[in-house]
Amino acid sequence: MAIGELLIATSIKFLFEKFATLASGELSNFARGFGGERRIRTLLTKWTTTLEEIEAVLVDADEKQVTERGIKIWLEDLQDLAYDVDDILDEFSTEALRPKSMITTKVRALIPTKIVKLDEITTRFQDLLERRTVLGLQKKLPSDTGNLINLRHLIVTGANSLQEMPPKIGQLTSLQTLSNFIVSKGNGFTIRELGNLIHLRGALCISGLDNVVDVVDAKAAKLNEKQGLDELLMEWGNTNSEDSRNEKVELEVLDMLQPDKKVKVLSISGYYGPIFPTWVGDPLFSNMVHLVLQNFEKCTCLPPLGQLPSLAKLQIRGMKRVENVGLEFYGWGCSNPFPALETLCFWDMPEWEDWSPFEVDEEIQAFARLSELSIRSCPKLLGKLPNSLPCLRKLEIQKCPRLVVEWLPSPTMLHQKRNTLHFSSVSSLSLSDISILDSIPNREVGDEVLATVAYKHLSSVTDMRIENIQKLTRLPKWFFHGFTGLEELRIRNCEKLTTLWQNEVRLQHKPPAPALRHLEIENCPQLISLFEEEVEGKDGPQLQRQQQEQEGPPYLMGLMYLGIDNCKKLEKLPEGLHALKCLQKMKVQNCPSLTYLLFRGGLPAALEELDIAHLSKLESLLAEEGMKISCPSLKSIRINACKNLKSLTDAMHSSNNNELKNISLVDIRGCEDMGSLPEGWFRVATSNLRDLLIYDCKKLKALPYDLSSLQELKVWKCPAGIVSNWSSLTNLRSLVIDTIMISKPLSEWGLHRLSSLRKLLLNGLKDYRWESISEDGMLLPTSLTGLSLQYFPNLEKLSFKDFQDLTSLEILYIYDCRKLTSLPKEGLPPSLLHLLIQDCPKFASFPEQGLPPSLLGLMIEGCPILKQRCRKGKGRYWRFISHIPRVDIDDKFIFDPSCC
Structure with missing residues (x-):
């Protein structure tokens, strides 16, 4: 290594160490003081990645700088940048070591300049990367690496784009750790070098296997003799055209690259052969616990992976031509397929249509221990899924638009083959971009029989996500009778959803113990209300409705968080929301049709945080004129961009006590028509208000008179009169x-x-x-x-x-x-x-x-x-x-x- 390269490499190594220290130490803490911690961490991560890319081409740059002046200048600029990065980080570190009391105001001066300097450093890094490409610098190891015959550990950083291995790597016979081995184009024979490295252990990634054209070379690598390898990653490139790939050769190469049977983790990526060699899925690989198969262009079927006795995690991705997952997947004659499998993922399989169930023997059960099943981006899948998964805890189905899923069998569908979700052990359920039967939103389907079946099959679910389900107009009657243990429900991007439940559901059914704690609804443009309102002519239902307006919606009585975002047609929130005794945080934003927040009764008694934003038609927090707020638990209220809101509902007072006495933060922004703040929120000396922020309220005439507890006041873009009276700000x-x-x-x-x-x-x-x-x-x-x-x-x-x-x-x-x-x-x-x-x-x-x-x-x-x-x-x-x-x-x- 030349002196110049040694100096730069040393500087880069020092910077790597400094980035790691600063990201977790004083620089991160300093950044946290002005809310820039995430940005600083992102910058340091980006710089680290860039340095890895640059470090990998230093060998090539050093060899070429003698004859190419552009590369010599590039190295000089890199050295200058390394010094400048060190200087700017030292400046931040120095400031971070100052006492906190001296930093706060100092930060205001540092941020505009120091952050600009950080951005300039990022730009210079990017310039070096771009020039690296123009100069044709390639990632390589030092050419004399093969002479280090006593070397035991060789870990290659930035190996993803390393072009080749140094010559005579096979001479490093003492080598125990080799992170990567790259087979370069036209040099497929170099894989032979692995044959002499008999002491390799741990993890090894072999890439560029598409460049191996002679099966004899692959056999000479002797992977089956390397008993110390626990993890093996084999990668075929995807840059070569299909015309240059030989299916037969790649099959034979993979066959010859069979690892020792003690390997625990195996990943095969980019393989172009039509089938798998017989060793893939061989039950003699008894230690294999994790297997990844991804990006296979030619394979039309899967190997018999059910025979692997210890396999716990299986990830299958990008199998472009697989149409059916059949019995061969389980293993012909296998008496107990997938006995240890806990996680199974099928992702990005564009032609997959059917998954054949294992029905060889009623007493034999596949996937006996499967706890997590994930199916994503399988647009043609429409067959039946396994429905006997006794240990399943998490089910995720996304972007499978033809896959018809029935949450429960309806009376007319009981004898048809459907994907019926009745997994009694599932705790997390995520459904996205799938099809549902018309019976789900159909009002005629949902009798007590279904409610009983639902309770039996769905009661274990605690977390559910529903996204991009186009036919869903409402939740079925039996929904909460089945999901009695549901704690978190998130519904997003359901374009036809108009309501969650019919009003009769809320009136007729009381859950034994409502478990729902967290409810989020987002991007449902047709949603009008959470409960469908129906006009009843009989006194009974009307009396029931009035009673529940006082008691609150039964299925929401345990709710602690309610979030609604971007529901353009939402006209009102549920009546009786004030009676939710557990609700602590409510966030409603981007709902332009809301004219008031709550119908009657005031805010929920336990509410601690209220956050409303971009409600352009909102006129009042409460629908009833003259109603006052009583919410002793409320700690913060944030109102942003409610342009039609002219005033806030005043606070109720009782026995000389302020019913908003615990509110500590009021943040109001972009309320252009707001003319005043209610005196009742602040009038009593027992108020705990500490922070008041007012931004862009052009009609606000003055602050409340009594702000004696206030410690921090920020006022932006408001009339002059708002800062005319300081007499009560005794603690500011x-x-x-x-x-x-x-x-x-x-x-x-x-x-x-x-x-x-x-x-x-x-x-x-x-x-x-x-x-x-x-x-x-x-x-x-x-x-x-x-x-x-x-x-x-x-x-x-x-x-x-x-x-x-x-x-x-x-x-x-x-x-x-x-x-x-x-x-x-x-x-x-x-x-x-x-x-x-x-x-x-x-x-x-x-x-x-x-x-x-x-x-x-x-x-x-x-x-x-x-x-x-x-x-x-x-x-x-x-x-x-x-x-x-x-x-x-x-x-x-x-x-x-x-x-x-």
């Missing part, structure tokens, strides 16, 4: 005011009355056209520890009066004040720890006496004049900043030896 600690149309000076806002305020952010006050902040200053509370001034386009200077009383100020952040030229010449508070000035192109001056000696960090970005004056050792202000431990200018740590 954090205040954000963003894009408010205010014309009066800050000194008249009364902010100095907020005696508990610690953090203040003022952003985008577009109508505030001051050049300075008036002679009286801002009159801010002396308790402030963090102050952020962002986007004041006309601000030219700051007054000493703005800061002289801020004796606790630790962080000052000034952002995007395009005309601001200086800080107060008299200086800044001696308590200041961090100063951040960003995107202020005219900013030129520090105070005459310099910066506070207490300063620990200074960040300057997008301030070209100030940058020039802070040049290391030369600038006018160097003497003011040289004592500060951390100084970053335009994203560079100026005390770094490489920084000029």
Whole structure:
């Protein structure tokens, strides 16, 4: 390995280690502080994958750089990028080590610049990958690898696109671990090299087997003599055209690649032969527990896999020509097929039509231990499925549109061959893109006989998903009589579903113990209501309905979560919803036909979270005018984009107690017609409200009068009057005011009355056209520890009066004040720890006496004049900043030896 390659490889190895450490350590924690943890983790994962791709071509690049200047430049750019990545990660790590109290406001300054830098790194990585392809760099191992005769372990990263093995790999006779062996095009004979590696153990993946054209070469690999191999993956490529593939040769090659019978895991992929050799399914492979067969173009039948005595997991995918899974699948003459199988998957079988049941002997049962069955993307399957699976726990059927599934046999269908789901042990059931009989939604089918049968066969199901079932218009009467143990029900993308149950079901049947805890309905465009309303002329049903309006829907009495999304025609939620004593969270969004949330009775007593969004016709939470809310358990309410909602229902009061006393978060956004918030929610001193967020409520005139418990207030895009009264905000600690149309000076806002305020952010006050902040200053509370001034386009200077009383100020952040030229010449508070000035192109001056000696960090970005004056050792202000431990200018740590 050349010195240049060694340096780059070392840098890359170091970065791999650093990515792993940072993803699980301080960088992840730091990112979590501003909600960017997922993004940081995604970036680190992407970078790791990219580095693996780059690392795999380093050998080829090093060999070619002597004669190809473009590759030499590519390597130099890679080395530069490695250094830059290391630097940016060090900067994040340094910030992450600061005390949490210092990070929160600092983050506001770091995010716009550091995240941009991370994105730039990603772009440079992508550029290197693209240039790698243009330069024709190939993945290969060092050519002298075969000389390492004492090598015991060779694990190849980025092996998926590795082109070939190094020569003389067969000389590594001490090798015990070899992760991958690649047979390159035109070099099928190289598979012989495996023959000498008699000590191999663990897992081995052999790819490029379509390049083996001589059966003798395959036999020379001696896989059947490698007793230490536990896991073997054999891959034929799919890049060659069909004309170049020889079915007979591939069958013979696979036959010669028979592994030792102790192998536990076997995967065969991309095989082009017409049939399987006899060893596949041989019961002498008694240790095999996991088998994968995938992407076979020519095979028309499956091998006798039922004979494998220990097989626990079987995955069959992409068998393009298999039309029937017949008795040969179980094994001819096998007395106990699939005795240990627990998981069976059939995926992507476009021609599969029929699955023959095992009916050789009534006393012999196939799949005796099968617990999970998954069938996906088998568009022609219409035959009968096995219906005697005593241990089945999870059943998944997806994208099988011709497969007719009857949940229960109807009287007219009892003697017909149907796929009847009566698995008494199933706990998880997922049905998607299948066909159902007309008897499912038919009102005439659903008598007490079916209810009894349902209870017998479906009571074990606890989790059910129904998706893309086109004929489903409603659930049958017996549904909850069968699914008595159902806890979670999710219904998605059923285009004809209009209601869940007929009203008579809700009136006539009471479940013994309703188990349903979680109900989600999504993307059902014809859904009008959960219960079909019927006009009854008799007093009896009418009285029953009134009684259940008070008692609540019987099948939902144990419900803890209700979620409804994107049901365009939904007009109302069930009457009696208020009586659901267990409901803790309700989320309703994208239902434009809803005009109110609840019919009568108020909110459910146990409700803790209410989240409603994009209900464009919603006028009120409650249908009854004058009704007040009583919900002591409610902790948070979020309302977003309900444009027709003019006000919120007020809270009920009893014995001087607030019935919404435990609400801690109110978040209201995009309610353009809302004119006020109810005083009753906040009036009593026992209120626990901590966070109030108001965004884009253009008609909201004012905040409630009594907000004494509030600790955090954020207001965006609202009228000026909403921030006119601070008298009750005695416990407010954090205040954000963003894009408010205010014309009066800050000194008249009364902010100095907020005696508990610690953090203040003022952003985008577009109508505030001051050049300075008036002679009286801002009159801010002396308790402030963090102050952020962002986007004041006309601000030219700051007054000493703005800061002289801020004796606790630790962080000052000034952002995007395009005309601001200086800080107060008299200086800044001696308590200041961090100063951040960003995107202020005219900013030129520090105070005459310099910066506070207490300063620990200074960040300057997008301030070209100030940058020039802070040049290391030369600038006018160097003497003011040289004592500060951390100084970053335009994203560079100026005390770094490489920084000029």
